[in-house]
Amino acid sequence: MAIYHLSVKLITRTTGRSATAAAAYRAGEKIYDNRTGQTFDYSRKKEVTYRRIFTPPNAPQWAKDREQLWNAVEQSETRKDAQVAREIEVALPIELSPSQHIILLERFVHTQLTSKGMIADVVIHNKNGNPHAHILLTTREINITNDGFGKKNRDWNSKEQLEEWREQWAKHCNRRLSIASSKSRIDHRSLQDQGLDQIPTVHVGANCHAMDKRGITSQRKELNNLIKEKNMSKQQWKKTIAELKLEHEPVSDSQLKVSANFPAPCNVNSG
Template sequence: MGIYHLSVNIIKRSEGRSSIAAAAYISGSKLTNSYDGLTHDYTRKEHIQYSNILLPQNAPIEYRKRETLWNAVEKSEKSSKSQLARSIVIALPKELSFEQQKELLEQYVQDNFVSKGMCADLAIHNPPKTNHVGIPIDENGNLTHDPAQMNYNNPHAHILLTMRPIDEKGKWESKSQVVYMCKKGMEEKGFTAKEYKECASEGWEKLYSYIDGKKKRWLTASEGEQFGLKRANRSPKTAPFGKVNPIIEEWNSLDTLKAWRKNWEIAANEAYKAYGLDERIDSRSFADQGRTDEIPSIHIGPAASHIMMIDNSIPDRVSLNQYIGKYNNWLNRAAERYHETIEKINTYIYNTALNILNAKNMLAKLKKKKSKLESYNDKLDNEISSYSSIINLVKNEFNYAKQANIVSKKKIEKWQKEYLASPMFNTIHRKKLQEKISREEKKIVNREENLLLLEANCNISDEKDIETVEAAVLELTDKHEKIREQIEKTDASIREYMEKADMAAGITDPMIRQAVQEEVDSILEANISQNKLYMIYSTKEKQRGL
């Protein structure tokens, strides 16, 4: 894995630092600070491979000269506590060539800083690896003064950024703006000078101090004229605190810093990928990466390096880094031995997990099959019950209509005889007999109509149809019995695979048993059980006829 390092700090005048000195250091040049008259000469500094200045669109062309740019910065800052520049140090991917590093750096600076309005002074340093007293060594650890034999494995970039944006006229913007208190009607609100120009047409007026007898009042110009009062001075009322420049506020925010760090990770990893390299870097801390056992190294810094070169001693920071390196190497070797030791156990665990998952997979299929069989069985039950009900209904209706019609016909025959035997002058009696006969005939007709409707609905018209339906019911009943037999066989298979699916419970070692269960969960999460397992066990399944 590649090395990730991106640190940011502010160059402050209160700490005795200057942007001119920082620019001279990273570029290996000689620059004079017009603010304090000091000259900073780093022309003897070695191993500076590249330096350049990138400017935003509004920056004056003369700012391409390093001394002019940073003297302009020093001149714009009046306070002894001024923040002069932002300094960023980035570890460059050592797996890339110099030209690739340069292209990556320039693109990152352009996208994240220059395009946002900052002037950027950047440089690439690549000092050789040295021993504890700062003498260069080769790849074998031998002292050398031959540049061709030196081991250059620490390429890094220095970036100096301006702290103020530049306006359309090429001038530095203020870090904060005066807020003028204005009034419209009974409402009072604060505006910057630019905002006031836009809002003045809406009726907003600045507040001024007016003399009212022995007192002073804050009034607008129109109110002072209305009351005939004299203005105390020409200064308008301002808010106690100015408004921070929103661009500078964004540059200084924690979210922006996090974005810069993340964007460098993305840019470097894209470069690794573009050049066909497997290396990657991660902007997260060891804790966020899950590497809680490893200890991150600390930054040695130029002061510790200077001590090693002066008195031949090893500073505490260097000793601590050496110890951290040894500890992390031991930790990595121990992890490798651990993985080699458990490889066979993992193979056993994996195979056992596959067997368990196969059993669970087959168990799921069998349960699904049983569910379908039971559903079909219920459907047969309903059909048998329905057909049986229809047969009983039709039989009952036929029998009832047949018997009722016989009775009705006997009654009609009786009343017809009685009607013929009665005298012609007995009209009332004869009329009653006719009405009885008519009613009984209607009953016969209604019964026959009901039978016709029943035949149409049930598709049964005679006893032969009834026999056909009864035969169908017998056939369905036979199917029903066969389905019940299949359900019983499926239940037996389910019990068998339930025992196999619980194979882990039979492992005596609790750690292995837990590992098997975790491997089962892992395979399920990888979503291979439905595909890979089927391929592994398809032959067995076919042999079992499932």
């Protein structure tokens, strides 16, 4: 079933990272960094199924060239602790086809990112049946007259902007799922905000899926199995209690409480 996952993180020099390296790795391409003289070559990556750069209207043509774009980004930053890029990572609904994934991403990028002045480098990875997208974003506004980048837009870094992205991604996914006649839906809100008395699962990424292929159950997946079992037992317990109440059998308050104790996650099982 479709799952909700959207995370946002910054690419910063304080952690020894660069925009050129990040772009090369995600796109599975070879990029030369003019600032450091390094070459980042990830052209052997096989899981990249789609790559495209989206720009705002009137952006210069060079902005659609991956190597030129991210070298220009690096050149615009002078601080040693500079935030050189922002990344949005999203899980793509498995109920949609690859072409539907592209339509979903294009609609989201146009309405939420490039319309606000950002340049978005969009890449889809599909490794071990785990389709997801990396959206690498510029943090500065494009300067049309000076053929480079201008000031940083702090509004793009606000909590309100993050919440808008989270909500809009869910809406875009659900719209495409509805068009595809799928009954699956996702919700960006926490279980508590949805009024659901359940334990949230943890995100299972590509590494865990790769372990599955080798017959190894990751701790993250095992934890999720325990969580699902616990949530199911809580729902079943409440259903049973509801049925008893319909039969007018006296039930004490202590019986209505579901234990909050949760079993510790198992170690990795190598099968």
